[in-house]
Amino acid sequence: MSTTAAAASPVTYLNEKTTVASWLLTKDHKRIGLMYMLTVTLAFVVGAVFAGLIRLELATPAGDLLSSDTYNRVFTAHGVAMVFFVLIPVVPAVLGNFVLPLMLGAKDVAFPKLNLLSWYVFILGMTVTFSAIVMGGVDTGWTFYPPFSTEGSDSNVMLAGVGIFITGFSSILTGLNFMVTIHRMRAPGLTWFRLPLFVWALYATSLIQVLGTPVVAITVLMVALERFAHLGFFDPRLGGDPVLFQHLFWFYSHPAVYIMILPPMGAISEVIACFSRKNIFGYSFVAFSSMAIAVFGFLVWAHHIFVAGISPYSAMVFSFLTYAVAVPSAVKTFNWTATLYRGAIWMRAPMIWVFGFLGLFLVGGLTGLFTASLGIDIHIHDTYFVVAHFHYIMVGGAIMGYFAGLHFWWPKMTGRMYNDTAAKTSAVLVFVGFNLTFFPQFILGYLGMPRRYHMYPPEFQVLNVMSTGGAAILAVGYLLPMIYLTYSFFKGEQAGSNPWMATGLEWTTQSPPLPHNFADQPVVTEGAYEYSKREMKVA
Amino acid sequence: MLSGIPLLPVQASTLAPQVDALYYFIVAVTAFFGILVAILVTAFALKYKDDTGLKVGAPITGSVPLEIGWSLIPFFVAVAIFAWSATIFFQYTRPPENTLEIYSTGKRWMWRFQHLDGQREINTLHVPVGRPVKITFTSEDVLHDLYIPAFRIKADAIPGRYSSIWFEATKTGEYHLFCAEYCGTRHSGMIGTVYVMEPNDYQAWLSNGGVTGGSMQARGEQLFQQLACTTCHLTDGKGRGPSLAGVFGSQVKLTSGQTVIADESYIRESILAPQTKLVDGYQPLMPTFQGLVNEDGVLSLIEYVKSLNGGAGAAQASAAPATAPAQGERR
Incomplete structure (x- = not known):
């Protein structure tokens, strides 16, 4: 291992050029990754402020903080910001952009200019959507169900829709870029079954992005045409069918959940192997489970509309397939657990985030067995049970996984270490705060509290107050990394090229990497996680 | 304070205890798997902890029998939950007679x-x-x-x-x-x-309900006169529109050659968009009544059409059982 690379070579992708133009016109995947990190963090802060407003309002049964109209705009803004501008891009566009070419031993992604274009398209889409929020907001919920979105709402539906339409292309282009990169840019010797599992996860995700996103783009376009030109796609008064929209919307938006969760699952596999100092248990099963989830994920969309008048027989098929897709997720969880067995577990901060991920993802995944059940979903559909379930997956799973990956690759990205204790504290706060916020919502949901309610009957208050209290702890947990990571970026101690003694090509180059990643073309001669063959020594 | 938190809603219907029984079962199953994984992760994390970071783990790469086992067991558990859920679901979709x-x-x-x-x-x-x-x-x-x-x-x-x-x-x-x-x-x-x-x-x-305007059937009949439906829908079948006696719940042949069951949704559609599914042998003469009659009026008209089937149980002779009504009919 190259232990002196960082000291010997002062030129890095960060300091090679430092003008603003050198960033805004960069084709370097690493810089683009960092630019995504800043934009996604901004969207996360916006989404989190709206989440805070929701929790403050719901601390009391009466609608005493916001008006109903404002509340509806607030939860819509929370959902839109978090889903389209945080959860979907956060791991692929930030961590994926940064580490994918490094993991493959490549100089960059296959189409560096297209990669920069993706970021600009993203910025444009985000600007348009956020301007819709700033100019009075949208009150349809992030799901945009017609006929409310086409005829019933007088808010900025169109502007938000156009923004989301534009943003979709950023996602499609990134997916396309990653797929070609994985096919064409692998280092000599890096066969498919030597690929890190994060790469497999990104490949599966890219497949969904390329195949699914156009559908939601077309659907948003149809809403626009109905709103402006009164073409009757969805409004029954114009001869349309409102349930058609729901089919089209969920055909993308259910697989989108896997866009959100597969890449963090991949990051978890990297971190768990490294800090257990072991091969990942059942490598090919974990790899194929990603692909299985990507494929099956396209066949379960109607489980979102069991109570929307679909045929009972199709409901049965979709329920069955939903249970089928639970199996590959269970397989991954068992394999991660088995990876720990007879490992040498090094309790550094990324691993603590992994444990948090495992706990929250477990609850999120298992509660999916309730929502997939036809008999129970009728009762819990559109209640807080569903809200809790998807937050456990999409925030508990995806964001914990992002933080695990971010803490793992941060030394590579910046060349500096962060405060390990602060990072562990943050992980624990997030875990505790998250459970306190969202676990009571399962009970609220089974008790019958519908989601998207500005006011609620007083018997639900105690559980709502717990939830609001938890959100305060959660906020501290999320604020801490912004502080200690920013400090680390400027003042952290030097990381060296491989502070975790990890396998993987990204750790063979200096930290931060050279502008073109590797001084010499790396050659791969073994699988991704041959920790047990290694001689460990401090870098 | 904690003792004041309810955990389950009141059970006040015949379906509620069945749904709750399934709920308890899934709670038990998920708690079992959740706690199992949590215990294993915690135990491994404590037992195999290494503070130096310099040791390496055992050279284990996987086990095909284990993979098959932990794929099949969750699959069969899932199928069992699915089957139980589906039986409850079919009770939702099939109301008993004489509702x-x-x-x-x-x-x-x-x-x-x-x-x-x-x-x-x-x-x-x-x-x-x-x-x-x-x-x-x-x-x-x-x-x-x-x-x-x-x-x-x-x-x-x-x-x-x-x-x-x-x-x-x-x-x-x-x-x-x-x-x-x-x-x-x-x-x-x-x-x-x-x-x-x-x-x-x-x-x-x-x-004591303070009824004005009579029963739904009577209101429907009144509307039927007011909207001049009687001009065409003569009871002897010789009018410009088909006779409506005995129509509700029956199979109706359309000009397209298809047949539909004349359920609530079909009657409603025929009032509001009469040209969409025209009865075989009739001209497309009927105007739409969209805007002339509100949803409550349409429901009263349907109730009146049902009453034309004759017999005391007419109102209950819904087309429902044949068409899986709880979810409404797709068109």
Whole structure:
């Protein structure tokens, strides 16, 4: 291992050029990754402020903080910001952009200019959507169900829709870029079954992005045409069918959940192997489970509309397939657990985030067995049970996984270490705060509290107050990394090229990497996680 | 304070205990797997902890029998839950015979209910205990969802088609009625109360209900005259439109060659968009009554058409059992 690379070579992708133009016109995947990190963090802060407003309002049964109209705009803004501008891009566009070419031993992604274009398209889409929020907001919920979105709402539906339409292309282009990169840019010797599992996860995700996103783009376009030109796609008064929209919307938006969760699952596999100092248990099963989830994920969309008048027989098929897709997720969880067995577990901060991920993802995944059940979903559909379930997956799973990956690759990205204790504290706060916020919502949901309610009957208050209290702890947990990571970026101690003694090509180059990643073309001669063959020594 | 938190909603329908039993089962299954994984992760993390970071783990790469085992076991558990769920689901979709029929319309932001005898109420619903009740409903504007947690039932109210739910209340009392599908500004104000009453009290309520305009059937008949439906739909079948006697629930042959069952949704469509599914042998002469009659009026007209089937049980001779009604019919 190259232990002196960082000291010997002062030129890095960060300091090679430092003008603003050198960033805004960069084709370097690493810089683009960092630019995504800043934009996604901004969207996360916006989404989190709206989440805070929701929790403050719901601390009391009466609608005493916001008006109903404002509340509806607030939860819509929370959902839109978090889903389209945080959860979907956060791991692929930030961590994926940064580490994918490094993991493959490549100089960059296959189409560096297209990669920069993706970021600009993203910025444009985000600007348009956020301007819709700033100019009075949208009150349809992030799901945009017609006929409310086409005829019933007088808010900025169109502007938000156009923004989301534009943003979709950023996602499609990134997916396309990653797929070609994985096919064409692998280092000599890096066969498919030597690929890190994060790469497999990104490949599966890219497949969904390329195949699914156009559908939601077309659907948003149809809403626009109905709103402006009164073409009757969805409004029954114009001869349309409102349930058609729901089919089209969920055909993308259910697989989108896997866009959100597969890449963090991949990051978890990297971190768990490294800090257990072991091969990942059942490598090919974990790899194929990603692909299985990507494929099956396209066949379960109607489980979102069991109570929307679909045929009972199709409901049965979709329920069955939903249970089928639970199996590959269970397989991954068992394999991660088995990876720990007879490992040498090094309790550094990324691993603590992994444990948090495992706990929250477990609850999120298992509660999916309730929502997939036809008999129970009728009762819990559109209640807080569903809200809790998807937050456990999409925030508990995806964001914990992002933080695990971010803490793992941060030394590579910046060349500096962060405060390990602060990072562990943050992980624990997030875990505790998250459970306190969202676990009571399962009970609220089974008790019958519908989601998207500005006011609620007083018997639900105690559980709502717990939830609001938890959100305060959660906020501290999320604020801490912004502080200690920013400090680390400027003042952290030097990381060296491989502070975790990890396998993987990204750790063979200096930290931060050279502008073109590797001084010499790396050659791969073994699988991704041959920790047990290694001689460990401090870098 | 904690003892004051309820964990389950009141069980007040025949389906509620069944849904809750399945819920307990899934709670037990998920708790088992959840705790199993949590214990293993914790145990491994403590047992194999290494503070130096310099040791390496055992050279284990996997085990095919284990992979097969932990794929198949969750799969079979999932299939068992699926099968149990499906049996409950089919009870939701198949109401028993002789349900008490109630009609409802959702509209931003209220629920209107109509009883066959003509009582109308807004955001309250009175029903008798111990008798199956079926509510057929639609929406006048955007999507809504009729949700009664104590009965564990809900279904979306979708403009342009009918949905239905059924329940048999088992306990008298007052229960929440919510709109569960987001519908705009006062979505959270679109709530009401279900009053489950002893049969005698229910009868008393019906007779004190302050009915104006007679039963739904009578209102339907009145509308049928007012809108001049009688001009064409002669009872002897010689009019420009088909006779409506005996039509409800029957198979109707269309000009397209297809046949449809004349259920609530078909009658409604024929009133509001008559050209869409024209009866074989008739000219497309009927104008649309969109805008001339509201959703409540359409429901009364349907109730009148049902009564033309003759016989005392006409109102109950719904096409329902043949068409899986709880979810409404796709067209």
